[in-house]
Amino acid sequence: MVFLDKVKAIIHPHFPGQESGNSLADVVFGDVNPSGRLPYTIAKKLEDYPALTTWKDQLANVTRTPYSEGNYIDYRYYEKKGVEPLFSFGQGLSNTEGNGNVDVKKSGAVAGWEVAQLYLGFPAVADQPIKQLRSRISSGNSKSFSFDLQFDELSY
Numbered sequence: 001m002v003f004l005d006k007v008k009a010i011i012h013p014h015f016p017g018q019e020s021g022n023s024l025a026d027v028v029f030g031d032v033n034p035s036g037r038l039p040y041t042i043a044k045k046l047e048d049y050p051a052l053t054t055w056k057d058q059l060a061n062v063t064r065t066p067y068s069e070g071n072y073i074d075y076r077y078y079e080k081k082g083v084e085p086l087f088s089f090g091q092g093l094s095n096t097e098g099n100g101n102v103d104v105k106k107s108g109a110v111a112g113w114e115v116a117q118l119y120l121g122f123p124a125v126a127d128q129p130i131k132q133l134r135s136r137i138s139s140g141n142s143k144s145f146s147f148d149l150q151f152d153e154l155s156y
Helices: 020-028 050-057 075-081
Strands: 096-098 103-106 114-120 132-139
Touching: none
Parallel strands: none
Antiparallel strands: 096 103, 114 132
């Protein structure tokens, strides 16, 4: 994005519906907090995408794109390979913020939501991604949360 250093913000409506014009106007004019998070990672360059890398490695012998990344898809792939993305999965800005204790405090004047995300890491012997998203919670008001995880969410 050659214009990135020339703008203060980017509003990108992922998968917009018929009300996208009205919702974008509400965000632009400050009536609503965008509260959004990226549903995927955006790479700095085309070659950084894992599926494309796999395709190029096997181009001569395939008729379809093989996805051989296993568990290392999206943000997990970038962390394993040490590739810095342009925008990371889950990135986004809000007028509401939370801290490491998962206390969400409404601090902005505009109504909105904040999403707290819990990532777990496993020992290297597990051969699992560095971080795995295990749970999300959201709130429109100041609130303390606890994540209720099931046993299988703590396993690999």
